Amino acid sequence: MFDSEDRAILRQLQAEPGLAMPDLAVRVGQTPAKVSRRVERLQEDGLILGQRWDVDWRILGYSVFVSLRVSLDKTIPTAFDDFIKAAREVPQVLEIQTFLGRVDVRLSLIATDLADYQAVYREEILTLPHIADIEALMDVARVKANRDLPL
Numbered sequence: 001m002f003d004s005e006d007r008a009i010l011r012q013l014q015a016e017p018g019l020a021m022p023d024l025a026v027r028v029g030q031t032p033a034k035v036s037r038r039v040e041r042l043q044e045d046g047l048i049l050g051q052r053w054d055v056d057w058r059i060l061g062y063s064v065f066v067s068l069r070v071s072l073d074k075t076i077p078t079a080f081d082d083f084i085k086a087a088r089e090v091p092q093v094l095e096i097q098t099f100l101g102r103v104d105v106r107l108s109l110i111a112t113d114l115a116d117y118q119a120v121y122r123e124e125i126l127t128l129p130h131i132a133d134i135e136a137l138m139d140v141a142r143v144k145a146n147r148d149l150p151l
Helices: 004-015 021-028 032-044 079-087 114-125
Strands: 064-072 093-098 105-111 131-138
Touching: 004 021, 004 032, 021 032, 064 079, 064 114, 079 093, 079 105, 105 114
Parallel strands: none
Antiparallel strands: 064 105, 064 131, 093 105
16 A cells, blocks of 8 residues: 555655665654665565666766657568667667657667767667668757656
8 A cells, every 4th residue: 555654755765765764764754664664565566666876978978869769660570679679789779668650669879979979870770670760859958857756
């Protein structure tokens, strides 16, 4: 059962994933033992998948973010599987999503600059199997990038 106390815990963990149990307990007004049991139950129930730290790839020198919308040759039965298997091997690809509709796959990738992007695009992306059409969308500004759920 998921209640308001669980929501309070999740709000705090979303805001600060590395929060120590005693500090979390103070913030939600419960004892550390009770909070620890609740967090453990939320993990066992699959609601909390784990902790992660987001690395700012811009600080590491990646200044270009591109979203590629890819349509695949659907006459080939293994097109999706072949494409995804190969796309996973491209180190600059951060995310792969599949869709229903005209666009089959979206790749999110990073590059250090436009010359690096052009090299990745020509040498890695265009060699991926079964591409029927591809459209690149260059990231200009990130207006909202919130992964927290409204709890």
